Amino acid sequence: MAADRALNPSRLGRRALGRRALCRWLLGSAVAAVLGGVASASAQTANPQASDPSPVDPDLAARFRVSLTPRGGPPQVQHWQLRRSQSEISWIKGDGLEDIWRRDRSGIRLLRVLRAERHLIDYPAGELRALQVAPDWQELGSLFAESDLPLLHRESPARPGQPVRWAGRIGAEQVDLLWDAAARLPLRLARRSPAGQVLFERTALHPVAPADWPAAGAGTGDFQRLDAADFGDMADNPVVQTAQALDQRAGWRRAHRD
16 A cells, blocks of 8 residues: 555645645655644745755765654654755655655756656656645755754754754654754654654765665666656556555645646
């Protein structure tokens, strides 16, 4: 089932939809379900400024251990991999799902890899706007929106080169964050809601991905490519149904009805 495929990354209401949907997609469908799809306080709708390159994050590669503990259910663990550059951010989520975000003058687009189905799903910038998803480049590449730090309380002193612990509530979530300002990436991020908890723990960090780390999208030259904007004409396609179910778990398809 699509809901089980991944540990699949405010001001509520229509204005918050773009940012909330982005957050749920970034965390992943199962994580978002546990957290109840809580939106960030710095919600925004899709707009051209959402694709602006500032601020600049350092290029890097990282790995995370992701632990999901639903209330009343068994814990789950996955291992995620991030590669981040100024023009591409990719996540390999260890379950056959890969998200590749690319940025150019036209905006931000998403290429999703469904390895089990041997398909690539393309979400052009225009389709993301139609879904009212407002990609925040910094948040895509860091699991947490740095602009939300003022909503938390600093729990440890700021020392050069040392991570800082932040904690507090954002909407209905309790957030505990160990933030690496140099990398602009968490060392540890716990998000709790009445439905459960998700914990991200960074296990590796490199300026360039080691040679033995897989690249997102590798070996997909013979995969079939589908455009998400055409889903309405392919409602009976089982791959489209899988992709749409993942979108719905992320909160996207409620905003885009064919």
